Structure formats: structure tokens, C-alpha cells
Amino acid sequence: MAQNAPKPRPARGERTRAVHGATPHKPGPMTTPIVRSATFSFASLAAMNGEQDRGRDSAYYQRIAHPTVRACERRLAELEGAEDALLFASGMAAISAAMLALVGYGDHVVALRQSYGGTHELLKFGRERLGWTFDLVDARKPETWGQAFKPRTRVLHVETPTNPVNEIVDLAAAAELAHARGARLTVDNTFASPVGQRPLEFGADLVLYSATKSIGGHADLIAGAATGSSALLESLFDVRKTFGPIIAPEVASVIERSLKTLPLRVAAQNANALDLAQRLSAHPGVAQVMYAGLASHPRHALAARQMKLGFGPVVAFDVRGGASAAEETVNAFQLVRHAPSLGGVESLASLPAFTSHVHMSPAERAEAGIPEGTIRLSVGIEDPEDLWADLDQALARAAAFSTSGGPAR
Ligand SMILES: *Cc1c(COP(=O)(O)O)cnc(C)c1O
Secondary structure, three states: OOOOOOOOOOOOOHHHHHHHOOOOOOOOOOOOOOOOOOEOOOOOHHHHHHHHOOHHHOOOEOOOOOHHHHHHHHHHHHHHOOOEEEEEOOHHHHHHHHHHHHOOOOOEEEEEOOOOHHHHHHHHHHHHHOOOEEEEEOOOOHHHHHHHOOOOEEEEEEEOOOOOOOOOOOHHHHHHHHHHOOOEEEEEOOOOOOOOEOHHHHOOOEEEEEOOOOOOOOOOOOOEEEEEOHHHHHHHHHHHHHHOOOOOHHHHHHHHHHHHHHHHHHHHHHHHHHHHHHHHHOOOOEEEEEOOOOOOOOOHHHHHHHEOOOOOOEEEEEEOOHHHHHHHHHHHOOOOEEOOOOOOOOOEEEOHHHOOOOOOOHHHHHHOOOOOOEEEEEOOOOOHHHHHHHHHHHHHHHHHHHHHOOOOO
């Protein structure tokens, strides 16, 4: 008898969810139609009121919510295994919405000294204009974080791996600390991506993304996302409604397309990144490689526990000869493109002292553990041999520059 009973179907795997979503499809178009309509009409006031009441599921007015955007949000939530997701006009819009939702006048935030530069700007803005305060803690010294909490600390905000030097935060320990102090843990998970690390499973309350990076993945859009419980996202939804940073349906449609290949792209980028990190470590022109996939990284074991598809696309390294040799290396790249941003299919290199961390003084960068000559390499999906050949020739140029004492101009 039991033999004929239908077997319970196992939950869909990650790649299947990425392509098809978590639930059986309805017959019809392969992709979510792009509904280009800023407003929607109704047969009666009762019908309009009913639609308005559907909040983030509504098709009423595009600034509030939108069916094409909503379909992409559901797809992202299902992929990450979150209760819900919201999309924003940029990563900073998502992080701003989180802070505006969770932190009020007189409240306090604890964040990493190593946080994304835009997040620092946001925290300073709030201190000057919105009446909140914040303290920065060092990602490398979690034992000191407890001292930074105040009675009105509402949020502990972390990133892991951190930008650019790949410090790793113990998410379960951070969640425990935040919750013991009555605060929430928010995690900027941009570096790892929704398929590379699931902070919600370690106790985080809210996960934030620059969808401009791995989620979009092709350097062709700006967007942000937040994932978490439906209840907590309701307060971010209120902020999005009020301030208005929803994305356009066309952008949501491109993100939905990108989500289908996200597990494949992230796996390929992470594998390439590990390969290059290992080769760079053995290169005589390289002084130091900062990548959590290397056994020599102080938090390698923790990263291996928290990260599912490898250790992220970003490899940070210092070349011998310091800042000027780093500049020469970046100038010499032929295949790797010199640009800010990360997580896309194309390999990009930048000098954090002049891009993501330009707002800090050299002393502040030193305090955050970011050497002046660090190169941040975001590894794409190209053939690893081509990438290595480019790194190798650029390092040779930098070494020739260092020994000749200047550029051959
Ligand atoms: C790029 C980035 C952001 C900001 O995202 P935008 O989409 O540029 O607004 C935030 N956090 C991290 C870790 C980032 O790399």
C-alpha cells in the first residue's frame, strides 16, 4: 500500500529554484511580463481600496509596489530561503531604508569600521541630521564589540567578507550578541551573495544587498535588495513608500533573468578567485594575499562553515613596492578592467584607497587594516589561464617599474 502512495517531493534544489522558482509554474510565458504601467485602474472604489490594502503585493501605483517587481522579489526570497524580499533603487537605498526603519531619533548603531564607505556616509548623515549616534568596531576584534553597545543600540550592522580585505565575521556570535542587547543584526551580504551565504540561518534579522554586484552580475544595472521576515520587511516597505526608491519594472525583469544563473556564476567566480588567490600567494612580486579561501587566512575555518559555494569573488592583494607599484599593476592590466564595483562576470580591479575607501584618511585606512597599496580584484567567469596570464604580465611590469624607480614614459 505504502508502495503506491505518492512520495513527498523533496524541496527543489537551489539551481532549480533559481531557474523556475520554488513552486510549480502556471502555463504561459517563460518570463514575468514587463508591465509598463505606473498606475492601475479599478471598476469601483471598493476594488481600489481592496487593492491598496494588499500593500507590497498590490498593483495600484508603481511607487508603492508593482507586479513585475513583486515577482522578482518573490523569486529572490525563494532562492535565498527567506520569508520575503524587497527591491530598491540601489544598494544604498536598501541600507538606508533599513536604518531609517530600525533606528530613530536618539537611537544608536554599532557598525564595523570596515563597512562599505557609503554606509559610513549614511551613518554620519543620520548623526548630523536625524539624531541617531553610532560607534564603529573592528571586524578583527569581536571580543571588543560588547563594550560599544548602549541602552538604545537598535542595530548591529556587519559585512562578511568585508570590503576589501576579506575579514570574516562570525554571524551566529554576532546575532547572539545583538539579541542579548535587545538589538537587531543586519548583514550586508553583497560580497557572498544570496546563494553563497545565508545570514538568516545564522540568526541575522535582515540581509541587505547591493544587487548591482553579484545579483545583477553583468555591470548593467543599479539596484538593492533586503531579505528577511515579512514582519520586519513591512517597516522597510513603509520607508520605500515614503522615500520612493523602488526599482523600475524593466530593471526587475533584468534581475529576474540574472537570478537564473546566479548559482552558476557565483560558483564559477569563486572557483576562479580561489585559483588566482593561490597562484598570487606563490608569486614573488606579491607581498600578501587576503582571501578567506586560503588556509593561511586567520578565519578560514569560520568562512568555510558560513559560506556555501566558495569564499567570494573578491581577492585583495598587496604587491611588493607599495602604492606606486600597485598603481603600475592596475595600469598594466590588459584583460582585467580597471573599474570600481564587483561580483560581475567580468574581472575588475581597483585600488580601494582611491575608490571604495577614498573617504578615509591614510591613518583611518591603516586603523581598519587596509594597506595603501592593496589591489581589490573582483574575479569574473573568464578562463582562469587568461586571467592568470594578465595578472602575471602586470606584476612583471610593476616589478620592472619598482627596480627602474619610475614609469617608462
Ligand atoms: C556596492 C556596495 C554597496 C552599495 O551598493 P550600490 O548599489 O552602489 O548603492 C553596499 N555595500 C557593499 C558591500 C557594496 O559592495
